[in-house]
Structure formats: structure tokens, C-alpha cells
Amino acid sequence: MKAAIRKTIHSLKMTIPMVIGILLLINLLNPLFRKFYPLIFTDHYVFDPLIGAVAGSVSFGIPIFSYVVGGELLKTGVSLLAVVAFILSWSMVGLVMLPLEISLLGKKFAILRNSLNFFASIIIAILTVITLQLFQ
Amino acid sequence: MIFFLKKIPNNYKFLILMILIYFIFGFINFEFTVSCLKNFYENIIKIAPIFFVVYVLMFFANYYVSIEIIQRHMGHNSGLKGWIFTILGSIIISGPPYVLFPLLGDLQKAGMKNSLIVAFLNNKNVQISFLPAMVYYFGLSLTIIVSVYILIFTVVSGILVGRLLDVKTS
Numbered sequence: 001m002k003a004a005i006r007k008t009i010h011s012l013k014m015t016i017p018m019v020i021g022i023l024l025l026i027n028l029l030n031p032l033f034r035k036f037y038p039l040i041f042t043d044h045y046v047f048d049p050l051i052g053a054v055a056g057s058v059s060f061g062i063p064i065f066s067y068v069v070g071g072e073l074l075k076t077g078v079s080l081l082a083v084v085a086f087i088l089s090w091s092m093v094g095l096v097m098l099p100l101e102i103s104l105l106g107k108k109f110a111i112l113r114n115s116l117n118f119f120a121s122i123i124i125a126i127l128t129v130i131t132l133q134l135f136q
Numbered sequence: 137m138i139f140f141l142k143k144i145p146n147n148y149k150f151l152i153l154m155i156l157i158y159f160i161f162g163f164i165n166f167e168f169t170v171s172c173l174k175n176f177y178e179n180i181i182k183i184a185p186i187f188f189v190v191y192v193l194m195f196f197a198n199y200y201v202s203i204e205i206i207q208r209h210m211g212h213n214s215g216l217k218g219w220i221f222t223i224l225g226s227i228i229i230s231g232p233p234y235v236l237f238p239l240l241g242d243l244q245k246a247g248m249k250n251s252l253i254v255a256f257l258n259n260k261n262v263q264i265s266f267l268p269a270m271v272y273y274f275g276l277s278l279t280i281i282v283s284v285y286i287l288i289f290t291v292v293s294g295i296l297v298g299r300l301l302d303v304k305t306s
Binding site: 001003004005007008011012014015017018019020021023024025026027028030031062063064067068070071072074080083084087088091092097100101104105106108109112113116117120124127128131132135136 | 145147148150151153154155157158161168171172173175176179180183187190191194195198199237238240241244250253254257258260261263266269270272273274277278281282285286289293296297300301
């Protein structure tokens with residue numbers, strides 16, 4: 001019981017400053033860049049998820065951060081394709097953590113896993129949006 | 137001063153940096169900064185209940201499922217049972233990859249299959265503790281659809297990476 005409480009509190013202590021920091025950043029950047037989003041994200045089935053996947057790959061944190069960021073981006077007009085690819089690559093691709101992954105799990109393992117996940121995040125985003133449209 | 141800064145964890149450094157940036161923006165354009173802070177406050181109020189639910193679920197996951205249980209069932213000869221335990225474990229056990237890498241590195245050395253490690257690492261979005269947040273932000277339909285695709289991909293990528301690494305290392 002104590003171990004579970006300790007682990008949860010530790011996770012909370014690590015998360016809260018990042019969430020507050022990320023929200024501060026989003027609320028500062030969104031009004032500045034909002035007018036450019038429609039120019040960058042045009043609902044293109046390849047470019048939008050590609051941009052989203054690149055942004056997610058270089059980002060870092062537990063998945064809930066990506067939902068907060070993704071949810072805010074969606075509100076400002078960024079396409080669902082880009083946001084889904086962004087949240088997927090955020091948790092499945094870790095460029096920032098690649099050196100750590102290489103050192104602990106091996107170079108071939110890390111490069112293969114991350115490359116595969118990068119393309120998968122784009123494919124899953126496209127499939128998700130297409131499936132969602134079929135059901136709506 | 138540098139010694140003091142080195143002692144601060146990176147996530148707190150990031151928060152301090154953001155507060156400093158807001159101060160600078162406040163001097164440049166006070167009204168813009170206040171409107172950004174108002175939006176920030178509204179967002180915080182909105183996500184607070186979600187975070188509460190997430191961390192309550194995380195506590196239960198930490199309490200009822202230990203890493204040791206998963207470790208026991210994901211060895212080299214685990215077969216289908218290994219896959220089931222891996223997928224269930226990845227759904228229940230939460231934690232950022234940098235926490236899981238050392239553990240999975242040890243398990244790899246102890247004989248855990250590469251395919252299962254990949255499956256365990258890849259399924260970081262379909263987690264009991266994060267699903268309420270995902271539903272809140274993206275709706276139930278999208279959450280179900282994306283979760284199904286992730287689970288399918290988790291198995292496919294595990295098999296693929298496992299096979300490729302076995303070929304390369306054999």
C-alpha cells in the first residue's frame with residue numbers, strides 16, 4: 001500500500017510541473033501561431049500526419065501531456081489527422097530518449113522499434129480518421 | 137548559482153523557464169500576457185478532475201499489479217500466455233519509458249523475448265489510467281478506434297521486430 005502511494009505521489013510530483021509548464025507554453029504559443037495553422041494543416045492525408053508525427057517524435061513526456069497538447073491544438077484548427085499522429089508518435093517514438101534506449105536495449109532494437117513506430121503512427125492516424133468517418 | 141540550478145530537476149527547470157518567459161512577455165505586452173494566463177487558468181480548472189481520476193486509477197494499478205508478476209510470465213518459453221500477459225501488463229502498468237527501459241533491459245538480459253519487449257513498450261496509449269483523459273479530449277469513438285488499431289499494431293510490431301532481430305542476431 002505504502003509503495004503504491006509513494007510511486008503514485010512520485011509520478012504526480014514529476015508530472016505536475018511539466019503539465020503546468022506545457023500548458024503555459026501552449027497558451028502563449030497558440031495565440032501567436034493560430035493564424036498559421038490553417039496554412040500548415042490542410043487535411044492532407046500524408047502531410048498532416050507526417051508533420052504531427054515529427055512533432056510528436058521530438059516531444060517528451062507521459063501520454064496524458066500529449067492529450068492536453070493535442071486537445072488544445074484541435075481546438076485551434078489543427079487537423080485530427082495531425083493530432084492523432086502527434087499523440088501516437090509522442091508515446092511510441094522517443095528521439096529524446098533514443099540514447100537511453102540504445103544503451104539499455106541495444107542499437108538495432110532501438111532504431112528498428114522507433115523507425116517502425118514513426119511510420120506506424122502515420123498509418124494508424126490515417127486509418128483512425130478514415131474509420132471514424134465511416135462510422136459518422 | 138550554477139550548483140543550485142544543477143540540483144533542480146529538469147521538469148521544474150522547464151516550469152521556472154516558462155514563468156520567466158511570462159514575466160518577459162508581461163513587460164513587453166501586459167494585456168496579451170494576462171489573456172494567456174486567463175486561458176491557462178481555464179485549462180487548469182478543466183483538466184484538474186481528469187488528472188484526479190488518472191492518478192486514482194494509477195494508484196490502483198500500482199497497488200494491485202507489480203512488475204514482478206509481469207516479469208514471471210514473459211520469459212522465452214511463455215508462448216501465447218506471454219503475449220496475453222504482456223498486453224495486459226502494458227495496459228495496466230503505467231510509467232514513462234525512461235522508467236521502464238532499465239527494467240526491460242534487465243529482463244532482456246534475463247531472457248525476455250524482444251517481440252514482447254516491443255509490444256510492452258509500444259502500447260503506452262491504451263492504458264486504464266489514461267483512457268478517461270483520452271475520452272475527455274477526443275471522444276469515445278476515436279478512443280475506441282485508435283485503441284483497437286494500437287493493440288493490433290502492438291502485436292504486429294512485436295512479431296516483426298522480434299523476427300528481424302532474431303534473423304540479424306542468429
